[in-house]
Amino acid sequence: MNETAKLAGDAGSRDPGIGLRAVRALRVLVERLEALQVENARSLGWSWQEIATLLGVTRQAVHKKYAGGRGLTRREK
Amino acid sequence: MFERFTTEARQAVTQAQEHARRLHHLEVGTEHLLLGLLGQPDTLSGRTLNGHGLTLERAEAELLRALPGPDPRGGDLDADALETIGIDLAAVREKVEATFGPGALDREPGRDHRGTLVSGRHIRVGKGAKKALELSLREALALKSKDIRDGHILLGVLREAEGLGARIIGVAGIDIPTLRTELERRLRPDPKLPG
Numbered sequence: 291m292n293e294t295a296k297l298a299g300d301a302g303s304r305d306p307g308i309g310l311r312a313v314r315a316l317r318v319l320v321e322r323l324e325a326l327q328v329e330n331a332r333s334l335g336w337s338w339q340e341i342a343t344l345l346g347v348t349r350q351a352v353h354k355k356y357a358g359g360r361g362l363t364r365r366e367k
Numbered sequence: 368m369f370e371r372f373t374t375e376a377r378q379a380v381t382q383a384q385e386h387a388r389r390l391h392h393l394e395v396g397t398e399h400l401l402l403g404l405l406g407q408p409d410t411l412s413g414r415t416l417n418g419h420g421l422t423l424e425r426a427e428a429e430l431l432r433a434l435p436g437p438d439p440r441g442g443d444l445d446a447d448a449l450e451t452i453g454i455d456l457a458a459v460r461e462k463v464e465a466t467f468g469p470g471a472l473d474r475e476p477g478r479d480h481r482g483t484l485v486s487g488r489h490i491r492v493g494k495g496a497k498k499a500l501e502l503s504l505r506e507a508l509a510l511k512s513k514d515i516r517d518g519h520i521l522l523g524v525l526r527e528a529e530g531l532g533a534r535i536i537g538v539a540g541i542d543i544p545t546l547r548t549e550l551e552r553r554l555r556p557d558p559k560l561p562g
Contacts, residue, residue: 308451311448311451312449312451312452314448315446315448316452316454318443318444319454319456319459319472321476322444322472322475322486323463325484325485325487326466326467326471326488328486329485329488330486355484356483357482357483358481358482358483358484
């Protein structure tokens, strides 16, 4: 067990310095996993709506995030 | 920009990506382009480099020697912080790589030229390699070639003199001006010329 983990074990993660850092690390991890999964779903022909439903977000949200800045004019299914 | 690339030239770029991925590097550099060229010993660039004593194995050994320290696996992924909440990053990485290939989790998602978000599964072509490929186009024009061939890519790598690719060639004891002259001579338009 490394030092940080030991510290967390001792402090029971009441230390915001440790807790917040963990949240941030988790967010980075989630973003990467999401990108891999969304891209894979698209390559398998899934629609933005289908992806959005499983991610629990709106179609617009997932389209805006993944389909790029020109999403307003582009009407991809 | 790849429309005018010959099959061998395209292959060099594809292989460069594969090498970068296999070595867990975050992006494609001129050094990977060099490996991609060397991976095709029957092409003009492969043959010429081999003829000067630079093999794929040698180039890879130099590449690994030249890169400062181990490649920072994970980039911003904070394994220690994840461990504090019981997440074993190594285990997650293993599962993700089994599906999406080596390094898929280690590269940050980015945007392509259309603004589409692309995952870490794709390995981006780095600045230096991009420059070298652009220079290969210029070399092809200068040598009055309609196509961009593997030899032009090698010339592009040589022109990107600060790049690791050119440095590896230099470290291997090859005189770059000599190599350049030789390549230019063999790339001059002549339909009967092999390679």
